[in-house]
Amino acid sequence: MAEIQSYTMNFGPQHPAAHGVLRLVLEIEGETIHKADPHVGLLHRATEKLAETKPFNQSIGYMDRLDYVSMMCNEHGYVMAIEKLLGVEVPTRAQYIRVMFDEITRILNHLMWLGAHGLDIGAMTMFLYCFREREDLMDCYEAVSGTRMHATYYRPGGVYRDLPETMPKYAESRFRSKKQLDKMNSVREGSMLDFIEDFTARFPACVDEYETLLTDNRIWKQRTVNIAVVSPERAMQLGFTGPMLRGSGVEWDLRKKQPYEVYDLMDFDIPVGVNGDCYDRYLVRVEEMRQSNRIIKQCVDWLRVNPGPVITEDHKITPPHRVEMKDDMESLIHHFKLFTEGYCVPEGEAYAAVEHPKGEFGVYIISDGANKPYRVKIRAPGFAHLSAMSEMVEGHMLADVVAVIGTQDIVFGEVDR
Amino acid sequence: MTNPYESLATRIDARFGEQVSRVASTCRELTYEVDKDDLIKVATALRNEADFGFEMLVDVCGVDYLSYGSDEWTTNSATGTGFSRGVERPSVILDEADEFDARRFAVVYHLLSIQNNLRLRLRVFTGTSNPPIVKSVVDIWNGANWFEREAFDLYGILFEGHPDLRRILTDYGFIGHPFRKDFPIMGNVEVSYDADEGRVVYKPVTIESRTLVPRVIRDDNRYSADLRDVKKDG
Numbered sequence: 001m002a003e004i005q006s007y008t009m010n011f012g013p014q015h016p017a018a019h020g021v022l023r024l025v026l027e028i029e030g031e032t033i034h035k036a037d038p039h040v041g042l043l044h045r046a047t048e049k050l051a052e053t054k055p056f057n058q059s060i061g062y063m064d065r066l067d068y069v070s071m072m073c074n075e076h077g078y079v080m081a082i083e084k085l086l087g088v089e090v091p092t093r094a095q096y097i098r099v100m101f102d103e104i105t106r107i108l109n110h111l112m113w114l115g116a117h118g119l120d121i122g123a124m125t126m127f128l129y130c131f132r133e134r135e136d137l138m139d140c141y142e143a144v145s146g147t148r149m150h151a152t153y154y155r156p157g158g159v160y161r162d163l164p165e166t167m168p169k170y171a172e173s174r175f176r177s178k179k180q181l182d183k184m185n186s187v188r189e190g191s192m193l194d195f196i197e198d199f200t201a202r203f204p205a206c207v208d209e210y211e212t213l214l215t216d217n218r219i220w221k222q223r224t225v226n227i228a229v230v231s232p233e234r235a236m237q238l239g240f241t242g243p244m245l246r247g248s249g250v251e252w253d254l255r256k257k258q259p260y261e262v263y264d265l266m267d268f269d270i271p272v273g274v275n276g277d278c279y280d281r282y283l284v285r286v287e288e289m290r291q292s293n294r295i296i297k298q299c300v301d302w303l304r305v306n307p308g309p310v311i312t313e314d315h316k317i318t319p320p321h322r323v324e325m326k327d328d329m330e331s332l333i334h335h336f337k338l339f340t341e342g343y344c345v346p347e348g349e350a351y352a353a354v355e356h357p358k359g360e361f362g363v364y365i366i367s368d369g370a371n372k373p374y375r376v377k378i379r380a381p382g383f384a385h386l387s388a389m390s391e392m393v394e395g396h397m398l399a400d401v402v403a404v405i406g407t408q409d410i411v412f413g414e415v416d417r
Numbered sequence: 418m419t420n421p422y423e424s425l426a427t428r429i430d431a432r433f434g435e436q437v438s439r440v441a442s443t444c445r446e447l448t449y450e451v452d453k454d455d456l457i458k459v460a461t462a463l464r465n466e467a468d469f470g471f472e473m474l475v476d477v478c479g480v481d482y483l484s485y486g487s488d489e490w491t492t493n494s495a496t497g498t499g500f501s502r503g504v505e506r507p508s509v510i511l512d513e514a515d516e517f518d519a520r521r522f523a524v525v526y527h528l529l530s531i532q533n534n535l536r537l538r539l540r541v542f543t544g545t546s547n548p549p550i551v552k553s554v555v556d557i558w559n560g561a562n563w564f565e566r567e568a569f570d571l572y573g574i575l576f577e578g579h580p581d582l583r584r585i586l587t588d589y590g591f592i593g594h595p596f597r598k599d600f601p602i603m604g605n606v607e608v609s610y611d612a613d614e615g616r617v618v619y620k621p622v623t624i625e626s627r628t629l630v631p632r633v634i635r636d637d638n639r640y641s642a643d644l645r646d647v648k649k650d651g
Contacts, residue, residue, distance in 0.1 A: 040586065044586040236531060239564075250531065342630065344635045384563070386563075
């Protein structure tokens with residue numbers, strides 16, 4: 001009888017643990033992986049080419065749809081690149097709002113990651129717990145931009161509008177009693193900043209809850225400790241960034257090392273892993289949520305006492321005030337030109353990178369002086385991480401592939417673009 | 418206080434001399450153009466020598482400079498005749514010349530030095546050859562693997578020495594390189610399910626190209642070089 005050496009198995013593209021449309025072709029011997037060949041691109045929408053056919057402002061919405069669990073951070077990279085080319089100054093209040101929403105987004109992303117990662121390797125409760133807190137943050141998105149996910153809130157020169165004075169409230173419904181309703185709405189009586197401050201007060205206890213479930217959990221540790229160990233040298237060689245790099249023990253965070261907006265004024269720490277395995281990356285991300293919470297609190301305190309403009313007054317780039325348009329010719333012209341043609345960006349090239357929840361999200365724009373970018377290149381952190389998939393799963397068991405997909409925090413919106 | 422980028426530029430100029438040439442940048446970024454024959458030598462030195470220490474390749478990006486600086490409207494004479502958003506585009510002719518313009522295709526590398534906290538951009542033009550070809554940097558930075566596959570897929574740039582140069586983002590069996598400027602935005606084929614034949618069929622694309630906002634280039638004095646300098650120094 002001929003002995004079977006190894007065989008090839010197809011994983012995905014429709015698989016609940018593949019976090020989207022990932023197709024993996026696995027070369028397996030028994031249950032041990034020899035080689036993994038990820039086939040990506042099933043969600044390729046040519047975002048970069050589409051952006052080349054539209055005025056600069058009209059592509060902000062596409063950025064939300066890249067990594068669709070950390071929307072505003074994507075926008076941030078894109079508008080920063082445009083601002084760099086234009087040489088626009090962003091008002092300080094807008095910078096604080098951006099930092100606050102970047103960190104809200106980071107928590108949103110890490111909650112999604114924790115819930116899905118937990119679910120993948122056998123911790124159902126995590127998913128439910130994480131989505132409970134995500135809901136509050138989604139409400140912040142909604143309050144400030146009108147949509148829960150695809151906000152288009154950051155604009156070149158600032159943010160679309162100032163923080164609202166009220167929070168939307170839950171409506172009466174036959175599914176919940178008056179008492180429940182009052183309890184749910186009790187934190188939504190004040191302004192949005194009140195709501196966020198209340199969130200920052202209760203969130204650390206929630207993180208404690210997650211940690212109670214996972215950090216010392218025997219099953220969790222069996223599934224993550226010593227799985228997919230990446231040395232710091234390899235991590236840099238493979239182009240890892242963000243928690244993937246920090247999990248391997250490299251202290252590198254753009255918010256500290258190449259600070260943008262007002263991150264240099266913020267007090268926070270960078271968690272770093274030791275062993276570079278899935279468990280360390282888990283610990284790094286959980287600690288990042290706590291640090292983000294600290295940053296949000298600092299931003300809330302500053303924003304409370306410092307009113308001011310949230311978008312630049314240069315109406316060649318930003319729309320004029322509605323009221324002024326009624327009797328000011330100049331404003332009317334600005335409005336018309338901005339919405340029919342957009343603005344021309346000086347010739348040149350710029351690369352702007354932000355510390356996205358997943359790693360370094362960079363946008364490289366080449367402009368030839370037109371009202372549309374000549375070339376937009378989006379550097380997605382997940383793309384570099386997924387390319388190391390084969391190396392990370394080699395020698396592990398089939399079940400660990402799912403743990404590695406989870407630990408890489410893959411979202412196909414940004415990998416495939 | 419010396420600007421770390423200026424001191425890096427001095428070191429690069431001293432070390433590589435003729436092999437690299439600096440490109441003027443308005444955004445306080447450092448860009449060098451490298452001849453395609455010198456790429457491997459320069460890249461290896463940038464990675465290994467302590468003066469530079471670029472241990473990480475952040476991004477590899479293909480660029481097609483075919484229509485750089487061309488607009489769809491001549492704004493100076495257009496006011497007399499009225500505007501039509503229906504920009505007339507020449508029908509797409511695939512550029513199948515034996516030789517390309519030497520400055521048509523470029524590969525742009527973004528490097529990051531973690532130890533020195535510096536960034537650097539390298540640009541390599543692929544020269545006249547069709548298909549365009551440059552040497553692969555996968556052996557220097559292993560993370561380049563997928564980025565080079567992407568540039569190959571979208572621009573048709575070949576990377577000599579790449580271990581596994583396959584398409585990555587487009588469909589299995591895709592024809593053409595979609596990010597080239599002579600590739601139409603709506604594609605060449607459309608896909609539908611044919612109930613009679615019981616399979617998916619590919620047909621030439623039937624939709625028409627639209628322009629919502631024409632591409633224009635305006636002379637804007639605010640960005641002219643001399644005014645910019647005045648603003649910065651003052």
